[in-house]
Amino acid sequence: MSFEDMYPIFGRVIAEWSAPPPHTTPSAPFLFRVHGNGGDHSALRVIATDFHSNTFQAIKSRQQLEDLRDDIGIGGSWSEFLDYVTTSLKSGDVKLIMEGLSTSGGAGYAKLIAQKAKGMPRITFSLNKLVDGAAGEAMANLALELYKEFKDVQSSLIEEQESKYLLTKVVAAEQEKNVTLQKQLDMVLYSKKHKSQKINDRESDSTSVMGSQDSPDKHAAQDPSSRKGANRVVPAHRRSKVRGAVLNDPEDDGA
Template identity: 60%
Template sequence: MGLEEIEPIFGEAKAEWSAPNSPPLRPFLFWVHALGSSSLRVIVTDFHSNTFEAVRSIEQLEDMRDMIGIGGSWSEFIDYVIASIKSDDVKLILEGQSRLEGAAYAKLVAQKSKGMPLISISLAGLADAAAKEAIANLSLGLYKAFKNMHSLLINEQERRCQLTKMMSAEQEKNETIQRQLDTVLYSKRQKSQKMNDKVNSDALLVTGSQDSPDKLASKNAVSTKVTKRVVPAYRRAKVRGVLLQDTEDGGDN
């Protein structure tokens, strides 16, 4: 990663004196950004009486890398420096003889997380015009960053608005298709119901015609005829007259 690819970093440093019983400190803001592709600049200020600055070239950053003992590639080292400066544990240690207008110099200390190597950058104190220039640069950089973030926020809101409109239009389209589908299905159900009613009606008509009075009478007549069939002559009992026979007893009479 080249230094020119580093996005400006703004943050608040937890300031403290290295010597005990020193005067209280105001809140400090810092700004870390690239100066082209060859160096990195750090500005720290309380916008009052303490303003510090440091500029580190690529060679100086390489020396810091060796002193810290961070292995890996150059890009991994820069990524670690950025992650450390963006962490919540960034401290500003004010050192040297304190005076009414501020400290002589300071040191910015940061680490990615506890137990990881410390990033330490020594800062020189600025005064008069140099301090005002550094504060003006930081303020302008902060405004540009805010404007850029605001622009990104507006673009994101517009994109979300467009997506919301697209989703609403798609939902309305789906609802229209669903209504059309429901209409078609309802029509088909109505036709199917009518067909079923017709089939049932036809079946009732057929059943009714089969059970009509004329047909029932015809069936009864056939049944009666079958019941009253004439028995064949050869099966009928022969009725004859009384046979009179002369018995021997009678002959004697």
């Protein structure tokens, strides 16, 4: 792994004086940028500026970084060391300590100190003062790179918003489709339920009619033999003679 693969790191920090000179005014906020150094992919460049009278820079070669690694006692592979450096610079625990006085104004030099977490080794970069054209060029490069970073973030945000908008449209279309399908399903279920109810009503009416046709009263009313037997008249020759009738005496008939 080399610093060519490292995404530039930007940060903001309030500088502190190691020993504040007399009559110093409060320090302005500093911006810093850490990135690979041009064509030397194993080197690291650090720039910190307040865009006024204090602009500092450090370029660390691979060998200088190896020495730094030995000084702070970080083991493991080279890639693990680079990961530790970048993680420390991205953490919230980054300080800029200014020291000495410069004839051009401001501090003579500074140190950028980064720590991954409390109790872990500190990464310290000693920064030299830049003046005149070198300072102006460093400030211009940092400003342009910062603007580029802003545009990259803005483009990513716009793409994300567009993707979110398209996704919202897809979700809305699917919801509308689901509502339509649900209505169609409700209509089919209602139609089936209504048809089933009509069939049940017909079966119920048919059962009632059949029940009335099979009732005993109706059978009795419709049975002619039953009605005839109930109203039949006994023939005269089979009727019992009326009590008290006068019987004829055969002898009297012969007389």
